[in-house]
Amino acid sequence: MDQALSKNLARVIQASFENANRLLEDAGYLLEYGRFPTSYALSILAQEEFAKAFLLFLVQDGAVPWSSDVHRALRDHTCKQLVAAIMDYLD
Numbered sequence: 001m002d003q004a005l006s007k008n009l010a011r012v013i014q015a016s017f018e019n020a021n022r023l024l025e026d027a028g029y030l031l032e033y034g035r036f037p038t039s040y041a042l043s044i045l046a047q048e049e050f051a052k053a054f055l056l057f058l059v060q061d062g063a064v065p066w067s068s069d070v071h072r073a074l075r076d077h078t079c080k081q082l083v084a085a086i087m088d089y090l091d
Helices: 003-032 036-061 068-075 077-090
Strands: none
Touching: 003 036, 036 068, 036 077, 068 077
């Protein structure tokens, strides 16, 4: 993989991971205030951001080749939720 592409992927992975952590933190705050539906929605979005970071890490590591399918999966909620389910299973 091209070094510039790898460096760019690392920045995107870090940004996705940080965004997921912020969403999860906000979901926790809302949970404390009894805003259960909104807390749940934010936790799902956080889960998808973690899945996106994981998928991009797999691309960066060379375990998954970059393709139009991977690009589509990064924008598709269902695909990211499936990746999150796989991550949960692996854990």
